[in-house]
Amino acid sequence: MSEPGRIVTGCLAPHPPHLVYAANPEQNEPRSSGAGAWAPLLEGYARLRESIKDKEYDVILVHTPHWKTCVGHHLLGVPHFEGLSVDPIFPNLFRFHFDLQVDVELAQAIHDEAEKEGLVMNMMRNPEFRVDYGTITSNYLVRPAFDLPIVAISSARTYFDYSDEAGEREMLALGAATKRAVEKTGRKALLLASCSLSHRHFTDEPADPEDPSFEHIYNENQSKWDHHVMNLMQTGQTRRLLEEMPDFIAQANAECRDGSLTWLLGAMDVPNMEAKIHGYGTVIGTGNAIVEWDLAAAEVQA
Numbered sequence: 230m231s232e233p234g235r236i237v238t239g240c241l242a243p244h245p246p247h248l249v250y251a252a253n254p255e256q257n258e259p260r261s262s263g264a265g266a267w268a269p270l271l272e273g274y275a276r277l278r279e280s281i282k283d284k285e286y287d288v289i290l291v292h293t294p295h296w297k298t299c300v301g302h303h304l305l306g307v308p309h310f311e312g313l314s315v316d317p318i319f320p321n322l323f324r325f326h327f328d329l330q331v332d333v334e335l336a337q338a339i340h341d342e343a344e345k346e347g348l349v350m351n352m353m354r355n356p357e358f359r360v361d362y363g364t365i366t367s368n369y370l371v372r373p374a375f376d377l378p379i380v381a382i383s384s385a386r387t388y389f390d391y392s393d394e395a396g397e398r399e400m401l402a403l404g405a406a407t408k409r410a411v412e413k414t415g416r417k418a419l420l421l422a423s424c425s426l427s428h429r430h431f432t433d434e435p436a437d438p439e440d441p442s443f444e445h446i447y448n449e450n451q452s453k454w455d456h457h458v459m460n461l462m463q464t465g466q467t468r469r470l471l472e473e474m475p476d477f478i479a480q481a482n483a484e485c486r487d488g489s490l491t492w493l494l495g496a497m498d499v500p501n502m503e504a505k506i507h508g509y510g511t512v513i514g515t516g517n518a519i520v521e522w523d524l525a526a527a528e529v530q531a
């Protein structure tokens with residue numbers, strides 16, 4: 230019998246399209262000025278890539294806030310997608326020609342496990358679908374080669390249609406279903422929660438969007454919440470983080486309201502291990518942390 234699968238590492242991997250723009254990959258049409266406003270985040274992603282470079286994993290799973298689905302949670306369900314993904318707010322920064330493979334068997338297994346939890350699930354079978362910029366940005370920044378299949382999960386509207394508490398319960402259930410599906414299919418998986426922390430942002434841009442003199446946190450309340458949340462992660466207090474999540478969402482307008490971080494914590498069984506913060510920085514006033522829970526290393530230590 231084949232080995233049971235496992236989640237190797239879980240990461241908080243935020244997706245400001247500005248970071249792809251700043252890196253100037255050939256797939257992205259706009260060219261960056263190189264002015265350097267987002268260096269702390271680009272350096273944080275470089276540290277994350279270094280940290281995971283020798284790990285063995287065969288698929289990347291991402292939960293994205295920018296594929297918003299009104300009826301349930303959707304998963305990409307076609308083996309190959311290519312096309313042009315454009316950020317509707319920042320088309321001046323992100324017009325990315327994507328070409329990626331999907332692990333449809335694992336996506337289907339997550340769908341089936343989550344249905345058993347009572348969640349409304351759907352497989353996205355349209356081969357012309359434009360993959361959203363959250364999925365592409367997080368994947369690009371973690372593994373620019375796009376040489377492994379991915380699984381992408383949409384953001385259902387439970388937090389918005391019912392309540393933050395109901396949303397949180399669903400995302401923990403979806404996380405648990407994801408873990409079981411990874412185990413049953415024998416995959417070694419890297420998980421990405423593609424979201425910012427505090428998410429209040431400026432509504433205008435300087436002439437050069439990369440101008441470092443413009444870039445700072447929107448207000449101190451946002452920054453205090455972000456540092457508090459990072460401290461909970463760093464000290465292994467993930468249960469308390471979940472308890473405080475509805476307040477964080479409400480008071481810092483956190484992008485965690487799309488469920489990505491809670492899904493990740495649920496999939497990792499709400500680990501009380503200390504997370505590693507690889508970087509923190511602002512993008513157009515939002516707070517973004519790059520964080521790693523190295524489950525494989527924790528297992529070896531235990």
Ligand code: 2X7
Nearest residue numbers: 244245246425512513515
């Ligand atoms: O989607 C985003 C984001 N979450 C944060 C900052 C800037 C742009 O887009």
Ligand code: FE2
Nearest residue numbers: 244294425484
């Ligand atoms: Fe976003």
